[in-house]
Amino acid sequence: xxxxxxxxxxxxxxxxxxxxxxxxxxxxxxxxxxxxxxxxxxxxxxxxxxxxxxxxxxxxxxxxxxxxxxxxxxxxxxxxxxxxxxxxxxxxxxxxxxxxxxxxxxxxxxxxxxxxxxxxxxxxxxxxxxxxxxxxxxxxxxxxxxxxxxxxxxxxxxxxxxxxxxxxxxxxxxxxxx
Amino acid sequence: xxxxxxxxxxxxxxxxxxxxxxxxxxxxxxxxxxxxxxxxxxxxxxxxxxxxxxxxxxxxxxxxxxxxxxxxxxxxxxxxxxxxxxxxxxxxxxxxxxxxxxxxxxxxxxxxxxxxxxxxxxxxxxxxxxxxxxxxxxxxxxxxxxxxxxxxxxxxxxxxxxxxxxxxxxxxxxxxxxxxxxxxxxxxxxxxxxxxxxxxxxxxxxxxxxxxxxxxxxxxxxxxxxxxxxxxxx
Numbered sequence: 001x002x003x004x005x006x007x008x009x010x011x012x013x014x015x016x017x018x019x020x021x022x023x024x025x026x027x028x029x030x031x032x033x034x035x036x037x038x039x040x041x042x043x044x045x046x047x048x049x050x051x052x053x054x055x056x057x058x059x060x061x062x063x064x065x066x067x068x069x070x071x072x073x074x075x076x077x078x079x080x081x082x083x084x085x086x087x088x089x090x091x092x093x094x095x096x097x098x099x100x101x102x103x104x105x106x107x108x109x110x111x112x113x114x115x116x117x118x119x120x121x122x123x124x125x126x127x128x129x130x131x132x133x134x135x136x137x138x139x140x141x142x143x144x145x146x147x148x149x150x151x152x153x154x155x156x157x158x159x160x161x162x163x164x165x166x167x168x169x170x171x172x173x174x175x176x177x178x
Numbered sequence: 179x180x181x182x183x184x185x186x187x188x189x190x191x192x193x194x195x196x197x198x199x200x201x202x203x204x205x206x207x208x209x210x211x212x213x214x215x216x217x218x219x220x221x222x223x224x225x226x227x228x229x230x231x232x233x234x235x236x237x238x239x240x241x242x243x244x245x246x247x248x249x250x251x252x253x254x255x256x257x258x259x260x261x262x263x264x265x266x267x268x269x270x271x272x273x274x275x276x277x278x279x280x281x282x283x284x285x286x287x288x289x290x291x292x293x294x295x296x297x298x299x300x301x302x303x304x305x306x307x308x309x310x311x312x313x314x315x316x317x318x319x320x321x322x323x324x325x326x327x328x329x330x331x332x333x334x335x336x337x338x339x340x341x342x343x344x345x346x347x348x349x350x351x352x353x354x355x356x357x358x359x360x361x362x363x364x365x366x367x368x369x370x371x372x373x374x375x376x377x378x379x380x381x382x383x384x385x386x387x388x389x390x391x392x393x394x395x396x397x398x399x400x401x402x403x404x405x406x407x408x409x410x411x412x
Binding site: 118121125138 | 359388399
């Protein structure tokens, strides 16, 4: 689930409490469904249980007391390993891809985000070749062909999106860092 | 597999606009290679130079061990008639001739008797599933039928290399797929090498390998990042 990693990515900028993380998430990924506060605290609870974040203190700025959370070394390692992994080339992965690009920009900068996009593109094109072989096989059933068509048009759309996003990486970098 | 076609360091400009800035590719015999990239990246110019339609300003084009870019226009024309087949996006059939005659044309030009040329043309019409358009002129055919006739004409001489420039660019998805399936099946059956130019990833997926170009140069990333090599790429 990419929400956990987005929160870990946001914590690379320093300790934050849940309220700040919710707003930072919604602003970094404006097209994603806004996070509910309950979801933020439930996710932070799981991350704390798994040792990926720790409670770092509490703040009370005229309102209710808020617990701040900080990234741990295992948390940083889990984030790095998530960023290093390309997504399996399958339909409907665009939201995870976008989360990964944004987190890569936040934590590792433009070069890492570009490197990720390049590796992801290669995974997508290889999968498209495999699917094309499946549907070009004279023995393929109509069902196989239709399923391959579905996957191919989605992967093709993702590829075009990857290319456009790459053109916007520098702009996106400024936006997520601001 | 040995190289049948090598393009080495080719440069080509149109006036002051550079189209290719030193591109090198090796194509193995029987391989299907897709040259990809956005409009204006130089991919069609690469196909024209590799097929001898155009002469590069610098660099070398070698076919089957012979350097062909230094040959005269007539010698390169003869090479195209005998060893190469060329398929464009559209506008390649002779409007006044029926399909069978269009397909027979390359054989007639090299002196094959008319009866034999027409027999070969009909065999190709059958093979590509369009026997019913044998007597129709291009204006009486659908776009998909016309492109399959053009494919038959490009393959009737049993060329060593088929050069295809956006061969499905003017077709709808299903007709495009039929043409691509026929290109890949027939050329694999015959061991014909294919150099295919396309801006579409789903067309490039029919090839064994993709060679992305950007701004007249090789772009291994496929994303316009000069000099970048995808991790794990060969």
